[in-house]
Amino acid sequence: MPKKVAYTAKIEHFQILDEKGVLDERLAKNTLSDEDVVFLYEQMSIVRHYDEIAFKLQRSGRMGTYPQNKGQEAVAAGAGLAIRQRGSKDWLIPCYRENLALFMNGLPMEKILLHWMGDERGNQIPDGVNILPISIPIGTHPLHAAGIAWAHKYRGEDKIAMAFFGDGATSEGDCMEAMNFAGAMKLPCIFVCQNNKWAISVPSSIQTGSETFAQKGLAFGLHCVQCDGNDIFAVYKVIKDAIDRAIKEGKPTLIEALTYRLGDHTTADDARRYRDEKEVAQWVKRDPLIRTRKYLETKGLWSDSKQKALEAKAKEMVSEVVKNAEGIEPPTKDDIFDYTFAVLNDELIRQRETMQTHSLGQVPQQETLSR
Numbered sequence: 155m156p157k158k159v160a161y162t163a164k165i166e167h168f169q170i171l172d173e174k175g176v177l178d179e180r181l182a183k184n185t186l187s188d189e190d191v192v193f194l195y196e197q198m199s200i201v202r203h204y205d206e207i208a209f210k211l212q213r214s215g216r217m218g219t220y221p222q223n224k225g226q227e228a229v230a231a232g233a234g235l236a237i238r239q240r241g242s243k244d245w246l247i248p249c250y251r252e253n254l255a256l257f258m259n260g261l262p263m264e265k266i267l268l269h270w271m272g273d274e275r276g277n278q279i280p281d282g283v284n285i286l287p288i289s290i291p292i293g294t295h296p297l298h299a300a301g302i303a304w305a306h307k308y309r310g311e312d313k314i315a316m317a318f319f320g321d322g323a324t325s326e327g328d329c330m331e332a333m334n335f336a337g338a339m340k341l342p343c344i345f346v347c348q349n350n351k352w353a354i355s356v357p358s359s360i361q362t363g364s365e366t367f368a369q370k371g372l373a374f375g376l377h378c379v380q381c382d383g384n385d386i387f388a389v390y391k392v393i394k395d396a397i398d399r400a401i402k403e404g405k406p407t408l409i410e411a412l413t414y415r416l417g418d419h420t421t422a423d424d425a426r427r428y429r430d431e432k433e434v435a436q437w438v439k440r441d442p443l444i445r446t447r448k449y450l451e452t453k454g455l456w457s458d459s460k461q462k463a464l465e466a467k468a469k470e471m472v473s474e475v476v477k478n479a480e481g482i483e484p485p486t487k488d489d490i491f492d493y494t495f496a497v498l499n500d501e502l503i504r505q506r507e508t509m510q511t512h513s514l515g516q517v518p519q520q521e522t523l524s525r
C-alpha cells in the first residue's frame with residue numbers, strides 16, 4: 155500500500171462590512187477608524203470620477219485606450235491606506251486596476267492619464283515614490299515584486315513589496331514562479347489577486363480548476379486568504395495582517411480579493427457581447443461606494459450636503475489633472491534616449507545625433523536611411 159501524505163487546508167474568507175452597509179463589530183476591531191472610512195469614501199469617489207472622465211477622454215479621441223477601475227476601488231483603497239500609514243515606504247508593483255492605491259502613496263494623478271495618452275512621461279515615477287510603472291504584460295510583474303522583496307530581506311529593511319494582478323494573471327507561469335520564489339526564500343512579499351470575475355471575455359469560472367484563486371499559493375508555502383474585495387474593512391484587515399506576517403515572520407501572503415469589473419475590460423472592449431447584464435446588475439448592488447456611504451450615513455457621518463461638496467471637489471480636482479496632463483510641454487528630442495539606458499551605445503548615439511539634425515516631420519535623406 156502506498157503511504158499517504160496528509161495535506162489539508164482551509165481558506166479563510168473575510169467580510170466585515172456587508173452589502174447593506176452593516177458592520178461586523180467584532181471583526182472590525184482594530185481596523186478602520188471613522189476618519190479612515192470618511193477619507194477612503196472620499197478617495198474612492200474622487201477616483202470613480204477620474205475613471206469616468208478618463209473614459210470620456212478616450213471616447214472623445216483625447217486618449218488612446220483606458221481600463222476602468224470602476225467597481226474595484228475598495229481593493230486599492232484598503233491596500234493603499236495600509237501602505238500609506240507605514241509612510242509609503244513599501245514598494246507597490248501594480249497592474250492597471252488599482253489607481254487609487256498609487257495616488258494615495260504619492261503618484262501624481264496626471265501620470266496615469268499620460269500613460270494612457272501614450273506619453274512615456276506617464277511612466278516616469280517621481281524620485282522617492284516607491285511605485286513601479288503599471289504593467290500591461292499580464293502576470294510578469296509579480297516577479298519584480300519578489301525581487302524587490304528579496305532585496306529588502308537581504309538588506310534587513312523594514313519594508314515589504316506588494317504586487318497587484320488579476321485572476322487571469324494567475325494562469326501565467328511568471329506569476330507562479332514569483333510566488334514559488336517568495337515562498338521558498340521567505341520574502342516580505344504580498345500578492346494581491348483582484349478576482350474581478352473576468353479576464354477580458356474569459357470568466358474566472360473557467361480560468362482555473364482550483365476552487366479558489368487564493369489556494370494557488372498553498373503549494374508554494376504562502377499564507378493564503380480570501381476577502382470581500384468590495385469591503386474596505388476586510389481588505390484593510392487582510393492587508394494589515396499580511397504586512398505583519400511579512401515583517402515579523404518573513405512569510406509571504408496571497409490575497410484573493412473577490413470583486414467585480416463593472417466596466418468593459420478596456421475602452422477597446424464591449425462586454426455586452428459576452429456578459430449577462432443580469433450578472434452586472436447583481437454586482438452594481440455590491441458597489442463598494444454605495445455600501446461605504448450607507449455605513450457612513452447610518453453612523454451619522456455623511457449627509458447630502460457633504461456628498462454635494464465632495465462631488466464638486468472631485469470635479470474641480472480631476473479637471474485640473476486633465477488640464478495638466480493635456481497641457482504638458484511637448485517631449486524634447488532627447489526624451490526618448492534619456493530614460494532607458496544609463497549609457498548609450500554607438501548606434502543610439504548616432505540616432506540621437508540624427509534626431510537633432512532632423513525636425514520631427516522631416517523625411518530623412520536616402521543616405522541616412524541606408525546607413
Ligand SMILES: Cc1ncc(C[n+]2csc(CCOP(=O)(O)OP(=O)(O)O)c2C)c(N)n1
Nearest residue numbers: 251290291292320321322323350352353354
Ligand atoms: C503576457 C500577456 N498576455 C496576454 C495579454 C493580453 N491581455 C490583456 S488583459 C488580459 C486579461 C487579464 O485578466 P486579469 O488578469 O483577470 O486582469 P483584469 O483585466 O481582469 O483586471 C489579457 C489576456 C497581455 N497583456 N499580456
Ligand SMILES: [Mg+2]
Nearest residue numbers: 320321352353
Ligand atoms: Mg480579471
